Amino acid sequence: MIPAQFDYVAPATVEEALALLAEHGDEAKVMAGGQSLLPVLRMRLNAPGVVVDISRIEELRSITDDGDAIRIGAGATYQDVLDSDLVREHLTLLHQAVAEVADPQIRHRGTVCGALAHADPAGDVGAPALALDAQMVIRGSEGERTVPGSEFFVDLFETAVGEGELLTAVVIPKHTGWGSHYEKFVRVSHQWAIVGVAVTVRVEGGTIAEAKVGLTNMGSTPLRAPAVEAALVGQPASEEAIGAICAQVGEGTDPPSDLNGQADYRRHVAGVLTRRAVLAAAGA
Structure with missing residues (x-):
């Protein structure tokens, strides 16, 4: 059309x-x-x-080291993110998730901030951004403000970006040395995620010291799983220890029911994917 x-x-x-x-x-x-x-x-x-x-605005195309965080401008493409040594070293989870976005043609044109602003709950960057405690930088006629990821996604395709404002960057704290994994379930290659799970963990002496879990397509917005995150802390990085915890990740979520699967099916899949992702991130 x-x-x-x-x-x-x-x-x-x-x-x-x-x-x-x-x-x-x-x-x-x-x-x-x-x-x-x-x-x-x-x-x-x-x-x-x-x-x-806004793709020709040069100041929005950069990916820079902000000390304790990495700043990704609104014009930086998925491929720019994949090519960035800063992202690969300090934001491994985001790098892994972006590698799962569609195909090379789209990755060379699409942008991380564009996907965040579009706010499709089935998109691959929202859950990793939440799990990495991203901060969204929004500019308008009255100046610049920073919104935490937990407040950025308002509803389906709706964000905290107001009329007359631009999402100009996303600033993500470094997670250097953390283990991470993005697990995405699709029926055909390059499909939107039926369910996706973004996990990053810090392991000390074989025990999970910190855990962050983001969920793709498990509600009208990307989600965090704080109860599962808290329960994982202090657990040994083994399937026996974390299996039952990860199985509960779908509790309290409201995933869609469609031709790809009913809500209960998605909750079950989310538990399976979370277990896989946590084990992979922890190196178990």
Whole structure:
């Protein structure tokens, strides 16, 4: 299907982009890599009057070391993230999850921040971002604010980014030396996750000292599993010790029921994937 007609602008600075958003209001739609927006436009699920392409804003393309954290700009593509030694060393979980995103063509165009702003609960970066305690940097006409990942995802396809604002970066604390694993269940290659589990753990002397677990497509937003995280702490990194704990990861979640599986099925799969991911992350 051909999209409805719209105007296209490609500002060179964040200030220009914000001015365009202020001028056009809810008629404007922001595009970074376009891998989420363009299918929506083609299906005419949205018909903006103007598309503001921020991919040419140079200051948004960087991935930098911020001391205790890594800052990923809104223009950095999935492939930029995969190619980054900083991400590979300090944010291994994110690196692993991004490697599971679609195919090379999409990874060379799509962006991590674009996926976060799109907020599809089946997307591969939301759960790892939550598990890594990401902070989202949002800029608007009144300045810049930082929103923790736990407050960023509001509902299905809805985030804390307000009208006239831009998600300009995600800042993620370093998890250097932590074990990590992203386990994704799909029926066919390159499919959206039916269920996904993002795990990072810090192991000391064969015992789990800290654990963080994020869930993909187990509700209307990406989720953390704090009860499972707390229960894993102090446990030996063995299947016998963690199996029953991981099986409870779906409790309290509200996954969808669709052609790929009913909610109860997804809860069961989430438990299986969590056990696998924790064992892999802990090196067991």
